Amino acid sequence: MFSQTAEYALRAMAWLALTKGDRVASSSLAENTQVPPDYLAKVLQLLAKAKLIAGRRGVGGGYQLLRDPSEIRLLDVINAVEPLTPIESCPLGLKDHEGKLCPLHRRVDQATRAVIKLFDDATLADLINEPGANTPLCSEETTALLTIDGKR
């Protein structure tokens, strides 16, 4: 249902949250998220444009979050790359459907709003701090390394 771009954006943001806001080289980000580097570059551009991350070029360069993981909702991430928009008006422009969507578009709208709610209810911090859960993008081994070093 979600595009590859949305999936990759969520992975990139989860990794940046896991590395505790440190600047992460794009090569490391690509490796840990299993995203092709060229594709990742485009995703990171969109996330930077939405002011969720900032990038710096050159030696010691990389990407980092611009806000605390507790202040970035999954919906912010999705909306940066593939905006989720409820149906506010009839897609066919029928005047007597304005303000009263037909049963078809009402259902499409309901589905979109259900997804918006789910992603609005969770932050990046929720993904990485859930007690008893496994860690996004990480095997048990990688999680242990993250815990020891504060970053991989």
Place this chain on the structure above:
Amino acid sequence: MFSQTAEYALRAMAWLALTKGDRVASSSLAENTQVPPDYLAKVLQLLAKAKLIAGRRGVGGGYQLLRDPSEIRLLDVINAVEPLTPIESCPLGLKDHEGKLCPLHRRVDQATRAVIKLFDDATLADLINEPGANTPLCSEETTALLTIDGKR
């Protein structure tokens, strides 16, 4: 959230349901669904491949439903063009996430399943028979014509 293709497929199927299973010329279908004819042709191919509709070429040709509108779920339509698939296994292939998705992919999975449920709970007949609702794709004027003639 849904692709243009999914939206167009739903429109085409709603129109074929409204015309009571009659064979509808693709030009009429394109006009009434406001879908560009070339794009519609591709969507109809996918719907035919999924055995939801059948097409006939030539004079008197067109497309018609292969089942009663009460037996075609919106999910069938969406799945014909853009399958909605729950996340059954870790998209990164992490072995210790098999059978226990991480909080990120569990949420993506939840969202997908919520949408699947919404579209599995409604048939084409539900769209066109809802008391007090307006008719998909139709202005009040068109609805009146449909009611009088049994088809436009």
